[in-house]
Amino acid sequence: MIEKQLSFRRASPEEEKNVYRFIENQFGSLSLNALEKQILWIREGKLKEVYAVPQKVSELLDKVEHDVYAAGTPLGTFSDTEFLLEIEGAALILPLTKRILHVKTNQFLYGKPIFITNIKNIESDFKKDDFLIITGENNLHYGIGRAKIDSSELDCSKPSCVLISEYKRKPMDRGWYLREEN
Amino acid sequence: MRMTSSSSHNDVYDIGKQFGYQRYMIKRYIEIIGEEETKQLLYFNESEPHKVIRLNSLRASTSQTKQLLEKKGVKLEDIEGLPEGKRVIKSSVPIGATPEYLNGYYMLQGKNSMYPSRILNPKEEDLVGDFTAAPGGKTTHLAQLMQNKGTVLASEISSNRCRILRSNLARMGVKNTIIMNMDSRNISSLNLVFDKVLLDAPCSGSGIIIKDKSRKQSKSIDDIMNYHSNQVSLLTEAIKTVKLGGEIVYCTCSLEPEENELVISKMLEQETVQLIEMDLEGEPGIIEFEEYKINPQITKTRRLYPHKTGGEGFFIAKMVKVE
Numbered sequence: 001m002i003e004k005q006l007s008f009r010r011a012s013p014e015e016e017k018n019v020y021r022f023i024e025n026q027f028g029s030l031s032l033n034a035l036e037k038q039i040l041w042i043r044e045g046k047l048k049e050v051y052a053v054p055q056k057v058s059e060l061l062d063k064v065e066h067d068v069y070a071a072g073t074p075l076g077t078f079s080d081t082e083f084l085l086e087i088e089g090a091a092l093i094l095p096l097t098k099r100i101l102h103v104k105t106n107q108f109l110y111g112k113p114i115f116i117t118n119i120k121n122i123e124s125d126f127k128k129d130d131f132l133i134i135t136g137e138n139n140l141h142y143g144i145g146r147a148k149i150d151s152s153e154l155d156c157s158k159p160s161c162v163l164i165s166e167y168k169r170k171p172m173d174r175g176w177y178l179r180e181e182n
Numbered sequence: 183m184r185m186t187s188s189s190s191h192n193d194v195y196d197i198g199k200q201f202g203y204q205r206y207m208i209k210r211y212i213e214i215i216g217e218e219e220t221k222q223l224l225y226f227n228e229s230e231p232h233k234v235i236r237l238n239s240l241r242a243s244t245s246q247t248k249q250l251l252e253k254k255g256v257k258l259e260d261i262e263g264l265p266e267g268k269r270v271i272k273s274s275v276p277i278g279a280t281p282e283y284l285n286g287y288y289m290l291q292g293k294n295s296m297y298p299s300r301i302l303n304p305k306e307e308d309l310v311g312d313f314t315a316a317p318g319g320k321t322t323h324l325a326q327l328m329q330n331k332g333t334v335l336a337s338e339i340s341s342n343r344c345r346i347l348r349s350n351l352a353r354m355g356v357k358n359t360i361i362m363n364m365d366s367r368n369i370s371s372l373n374l375v376f377d378k379v380l381l382d383a384p385c386s387g388s389g390i391i392i393k394d395k396s397r398k399q400s401k402s403i404d405d406i407m408n409y410h411s412n413q414v415s416l417l418t419e420a421i422k423t424v425k426l427g428g429e430i431v432y433c434t435c436s437l438e439p440e441e442n443e444l445v446i447s448k449m450l451e452q453e454t455v456q457l458i459e460m461d462l463e464g465e466p467g468i469i470e471f472e473e474y475k476i477n478p479q480i481t482k483t484r485r486l487y488p489h490k491t492g493g494e495g496f497f498i499a500k501m502v503k504v505e
Contacts, residue, residue, distance in 0.1 A: 052357075054330075057333050057357075063374070067364040070344070073355075087352070109281065178284065
């Protein structure tokens with residue numbers, strides 16, 4: 001069976017707009033600085049993968065579009081028109097946002113949910129379904145997750161209440177790198 | 183009582199048999215390094231040396247990573263000549279699964295496998311080719327030495343290994359690299375001209391028996407010859423794609439002359455490259471083996487034996503393209 005050749009191409013203006021809009025809406029306009037001097041590229045597949053590529057590397061990509069597997073930083077994926085930031089996209093934005101959840105345990109790195117009792121502190125308020133960048137010991141990046149409740153509900157919810165659940169579509173925690181090795 | 187030569191010989195073969203080696207391997211080890219050193223090599227391959235990590239300055243400073251690991255009870259030791267390499271003397275945590283590891287603050291990488299990228303010495307503005315690149319230890323090291331500037335084009339024929347390469351590059355914060363899922367023997371079809379190329383060629387792996395005991399039984403001389411012809415094709419292609427005056431580093435983790443000196447010897451016959459001396463530990467490449475008479479220039483290459491360097495067995499050659 002001949003494997004279908006995946007194409008690697010520059011993101012369309014519409015796709016770029018969707019990526020920027022998602023990042024700005026979720027993490028604030030300052031976070032867009034993470035993509036300064038980066039060109040967005042798309043790898044077509046079951047999901048459309050988005051890569052942030054430095055200018056110079058991008059110039060070379062223009063010459064070698066065939067057989068490209070990946071380039072630059074994997075930022076996130078599109079499913080239909082919805083863009084979702086993933087692990088490395090979150091790591092890029094981390095220094096530029098306050099939408100951060102600090103946790104006390106490493107459980108999230110093993111694909112486990114984050115309970116209210118695991119919270120060390122939050123840097124800004126958030127609404128249900130907002131994305132939060134997760135950090136742990138020594139402020140190390142752990143991944144990204146989607147809030148299941150508002151920050152205003154934290155005080156009145158049970159400690160066992162799940163704040164961030166494991167994500168079905170794509171691994172969102174850095175422990176994924178370990179699982180990927182095996 | 184003084185041991186006779188033949189009883190000493192038998193002694194080495196007995197040790198080889200006891201440890202599960204094929205007889206041909208012991209025979210050629212004796213020819214290359216002598217009986218006494220063959221024994222040392224065989225015993226070394228049964229030992230458990232300290233793990234080695236490479237601190238990744240793309241993610242955090244050396245001092246920050248050292249501090250974080252020391253807080254966890256990890257004791258590190260410097261490695262001479264490799265400022266980013268650290269030997270893990272003691273660890274109370276699994277070193278390949280800490281949050282720092284997952285954040286790409288360091289990579290588990292053998293000491294001797296850090297040399298090829300350093301010897302290639304890529305500059306920030308260079309276009310560097312890294313052929314047969316997965317799993318990416320050397321690719322991420324190249325990106326680190328280039329401080330994520332310039333461009334690395336990393337090629338890998340297996341899409342599954344491309345996936346692992348992508349994962350390692352992402353974890354280590356590499357931004358300046360393109361992964362090509364292609365046969366590195368066809369790189370010239372891209373019409374690119376590289377400033378430098380690193381070719382860590384697929385090999386029989388006899389230098390890393392310490393990590394992969396199955397190698398003692400898994401490869402025959404025929405396999406070694408098959409690797410040889412693939413290595414010649416790959417290196418010919420690498421030379422074709424580098425600019426005039428550009429440099430190529432060829433390496434394998436094999437101790438077999440057919441995969442090392444005899445590959446370089448073939449390239450020297452074509453007079454397109456010259457060997458460059460390297461300031462590196464190890465022994466000069468060999469110029470006599472079985473019936474082969476090898477180009478004396480080969481002494482500019484380096485053999486790194488596990489029992490002598492305390493790392494993986496490696497062969498490294500540095501060349502400049504002259505025609």
